[in-house]
Amino acid sequence: MIALLILGTGGAVPTRDRSPSASWLTIDGRSLLVDPGPGALARLVQSPHGPATLDDVDAVLLTHLHLDHCADLAPLLFALHSVVLVSRRPLQIIGPRGLAAYLDRLRDLYGDWLTPRSRPLEVLEVAGGDTLGPDAAGRWSVGGPDGAGSLEAFAVEHGEVRFSRENLGWRARDRDGRTLVLSGDTGPCPSLTAAATGTDLLVVECSTPDELAVDGHMTPSRVGALAAAARPRRVVLTHVYPAAAALDLPALVREHAPVAVVLAADGDRFEVTGDPPPLPELRKALP
Ligand SMILES: [Zn+2]
Structure with missing residues (x-):
């Protein structure tokens, strides 16, 4: 089973309703903190659907190194330097090539303050096309054991090359073959x-209205064209800036493709199960 708790559905500019990117992805019982943007750590442990403590974060998964997707990496490492946290399990940080150099630059500033006190730190750089699997202890590796879920990276078009040579998307697959x-x-x-073709759940950015379209981001008509070509079973829209959030984005997407689509809200949790619920029951919002 795959579940995705979306902690932040906004872009780089926080609003009252939408925080920057962050989510908590669970694949067959193994969880990863995805794209911890600003404020992600607090929202993670405050959510009734998230872990109770940062001791339970065993892996961080990154798409790219823009601050609205990774600003809480340094606070996470700083927190793990504290004596308050006691886990001794390795912490894996998984992301695009250039991630290790990025973390080195952070250590140039903060030194040992970013060294976890009791946990080995493993940095895993991944290229588009790589597939990761978890071992029995839940440690992910490229080409790792198949059959217990997997994560496949694919290179996307986002333009940033300052920190990493590629920007990534991720396709998660559980042991039963369901995908997100x-x-x-x-x-x-x-x-x-290609990654979205036939997937059970496509969680896709929809940053701006079509009238404000920019390179490296999606709009309702771009998502609609993607859905028409890839035919995902369901679509969830996220990474929405205020001008887009003011629109009926699902209706705009459906003008291009007859697809089940919802706009996510901060705190929404989506499950990929064998028998998807009808759309109105798709969202499991916080009380
Ligand atoms: Zn970005």
């Missing part, structure tokens, strides 16, 4: 269409 695709930040591109 995270677009990351991207414009339309063949790799996104």
Whole structure:
């Protein structure tokens, strides 16, 4: 089973309703903190659907290194330097090539303050096309054991090359073959269409209205064209800036594709199960 708790559905600019990116992805009982943007740690432990403590975060999964997707990496490492946290399990940080150099730059500033006190730190750089699997202890590795879920990276079109040579999307698959695709930040591109083709749940950014379209991001008509080509079973829209959030985005997407689509809200949790619920019951919002 795959579940995705979306902690932040906004873009780089926080609003009252939408925080920057962050989510908690669970694949067959193994969880990863995805794209911890600003404020992600607090929202993670405050959510009734998240872990009770940062001791339960064993892996961080990154799409790219823009601050609205990774600003809470340093606070996470700083927190793990504290004596308050006691886990001794390894912490894995998984992301695009360039991630290790990025963390080195942070250590240039903060030194040992970013060294977890009791946990080995493993940095795993991944290229588009790589597939990761978890071992029995839940440790992910490229080409790791299959059959207990997997994560496949695909390169997307987002333009940033300052920190990493690629920006990634992720396709999660559980042991029963069900899939969830995270677009990351991207414009339309063949790799996104390929990853989304036939997926059970496509979680895709929809940053701006069509009138404010920019390279490297999606709009309602771009998502609609993607859905028409890839035919995902369901679509969840996220990474929404205020001008887009003011629109009826699902209706705009459906003008291009007859697809089940909802706009996510902060705190929504989506499950990928063998028998998807009808759309109105798709959202399991916080009370
Ligand atoms: Zn970005």
